Amino acid sequence: MPLNIVHDKDGLPRIILTEPTGSSAEVLLYGGQVVSWKNERREELLFMSSKSFWKPPKAIRGGIPVCFPQFGNLGLLEQHGFARNRFWSLDEDASPLPPANNQSTVDLILKSTEEDIKAWPRGFELRLRISISPGKLTLIPRVRNVDNKAFSFMFALRNYLSVSDISEVRVEGLETLDYFDYLMNKERFTEQADAITFDGEIDRVYLSTPTKIAIIDHEKKRTFELRKDGMPDSVVWNPWDKKAKALPDMGVDGYKTMLCVDSAAIENPIVLKPFEEWRGRQELSTVSSSYCSGQLDPRRVLHGFH
Structure with a gap:
């Protein structure tokens, strides 16, 4: 299927992925970033701030930014690394997919430049395959070491999910796990709640998380299922009102x-020897909440409501 590439009002090239049931995704070459994912009813499933900067070299607030080779602020590199602030290319050498009439895919690549090597002296190739199929958005990142010495890196796919009202949302699948609390100097705690609910700022890295996490939006009666492989941690973040006001690209009420x-x-961090490759996988899908909550709600299971 030929790729549909358009230029938006800011002049940034974007790729439109569509599939027969009517869902779609939009991907920017800037940052290799998914900036829209709509279901077959044309409802937007990803959050995009109305105050986002769409001018390089600023990162774009929303969608699914790629954080590489670091997460957070460390050393000389910009926050969350440079991959989200670079122009990627279409990967012409990507291995072809078996033909599937209900899937639409784009393959992107980012290679180390002289500018990157000054700040982070490693030779790498970062590839990202983005596919949509009915009800599902799949991202497959790969990092290859093309250097003659080993290196390590951090990686994250930052999923800005669109919810009706943050105070009506719960996250299941992270209970009993340890996490680093970035609001408490990265101190380590253990999650005590049955499910994570939100009534204030949260910035945590949950450790050794399961391959499946559910984000239940009661008001929309919609549940996001996040399935992942090769990425053992999960970050949960909402800036709440005070921090949102301090973020010029968030908008005062965006956090809600x-x-x-x-x-x-x-x-x-992932360690790669010369010419080794790491591969991750993330699938986002949506299901009706009543089904998912019943499957995952431990109290219902305990009381025999199947």
Whole structure:
């Protein structure tokens, strides 16, 4: 299927992915970033701030930014690394997919430049395959070491999910796990709640998380299912009102309709020997909440409501 590439009002090239049931995704070459994912009813599933900067070299607030080779602020590199602030290319050498009439895919690549090597002296190739199929958005990142010495990196797919009202949302699948609390100097705690609910700022990295996490939006009666592989950590972030006011690209009320639940490798950076390759996978899908909550709600299971 030929790729549909258009230039938006800011002049940034974007790729439109569509599939027969009517869902779609939009991907920018700037940052290799998914900036829209709509279901077959044309409802937007990702949050995009109305105050986002769409001018390089600023990162774009919303969608699914790619954080590489670091997460957070470390050393000389810009926050969350440089991959989200670079122009990627179409990967002409990507291995072809078996033909599927209900899937639409684009393959992108980012290679180390002289500018990157000054700040982070490693030779790498970062590839990202983005596919949509009915009800599902799949991202497959790969990092290859093309250097003659080993290196390590952190990685995250930051998923800005669109929710009706953050105070009506719960996250299941992270209970009983340890996390680093970035609001408490990265101190380590253990999650005590049955499910995570939101009544204030949260910025945590949950460790050794399961391959499946559910984000339940009661008001929309919609549940996001996040499935991941190769990225053992999960970041949960919402800036709440005070921090949102301090973020010029968030908008005062933006925090109310967004939640980040990320797939990440942060606690133990990934180490690659020369010419080794790491591969991750993330699938986002949506299901009707009544079904998913019943499957995952431990109290219902305990009381025999199947």
